[in-house]
Amino acid sequence: MTATKQRDVVDLLVDQHNQIKSLFGQLSRARGTEKRELFEQLVRLLAVHESAEEIVVHPSARRRIDRGHQVVDQRLQEEDQAKRELAELYEMGVDHPNFDTRLARLADAVVQHASHEENEEFPSLRRNMSEAQLTRMAGAVRAAEAMAPTRPHPHSGESATANMLVGPPMALFDRVRDAVRDWRESQADRG
Numbered sequence: 001m002t003a004t005k006q007r008d009v010v011d012l013l014v015d016q017h018n019q020i021k022s023l024f025g026q027l028s029r030a031r032g033t034e035k036r037e038l039f040e041q042l043v044r045l046l047a048v049h050e051s052a053e054e055i056v057v058h059p060s061a062r063r064r065i066d067r068g069h070q071v072v073d074q075r076l077q078e079e080d081q082a083k084r085e086l087a088e089l090y091e092m093g094v095d096h097p098n099f100d101t102r103l104a105r106l107a108d109a110v111v112q113h114a115s116h117e118e119n120e121e122f123p124s125l126r127r128n129m130s131e132a133q134l135t136r137m138a139g140a141v142r143a144a145e146a147m148a149p150t151r152p153h154p155h156s157g158e159s160a161t162a163n164m165l166v167g168p169p170m171a172l173f174d175r176v177r178d179a180v181r182d183w184r185e186s187q188a189d190r191g
Contacts, residue, residue: 008134017114024107051148065124078113083152
C-alpha cells in the first residue's frame with residue numbers, strides 16, 4: 001500500500017479481525033490482572049467493531065452484494081449469539097471456573113464469523129463498490145466506532161436503526177463506567 005492511498009473499509013475490518021484473534025490468543029495464556037485487562041480490551045474491541053459493522057457495513061452489503069439479505073442475516077445471527085455470550089462472560093468474570101472453556105468456545109465462533117465475512121461479504125463489497133466508496137465507508141466505520149458502546153448490549157438489537165438510537169446513550173454510559181472503573185483501579189493500586 002502506498003503512502004498516499006487511504007485504507008478502505010475491508011482493510012480496516014480485516015486488521016480489526018486480526019487484532020481480535022491476537023487478543024483471544026493472548027487471553028488464553030494470561031493470568032490474573034493481565035487476563036482481566038486483556039479481556040476488557042477484547043470486550044471493548046468486539047463491541048465497538050460489531051456495532052460499526054451493523055450500522056455501516058451490513059446495510060451496504062445487504063443492498064450491494066448478491067444474496068445480500070441472506071449473507072447479512074446469517075452474520076447478524078452470529079453477532080447476536082456472540083454478543084450474548086460475551087455479555088455472559090463479562091458478568092461471569094475471568095476468575096469464574098467456566099470462563100476459559102466458554103471463552104474458547106466464543107473464540108471459535110468469532111473466528112468462524114470473521115472468516116465468513118472475509119470470504120463472503122468483503123470480497124463482494126470490493127467487487128460491487130468503487131475504491132472511493134470503500135474508503136469513505138472506512139471513515140463512516142471510524143465515526144460509528146467513536147459513538148459505539150464499549151460493552152455488548154444483546155437486548156438492544158442488531159439493526160443499524162437500533163444501533164443508531166440506542167448506541168450513543170449506551171456508549172456514553174459505558175465510557176463513564178469505564179472511567180470510574182479505571183479510577184477505582186488506580187486508587188486501589190496506590191493502596
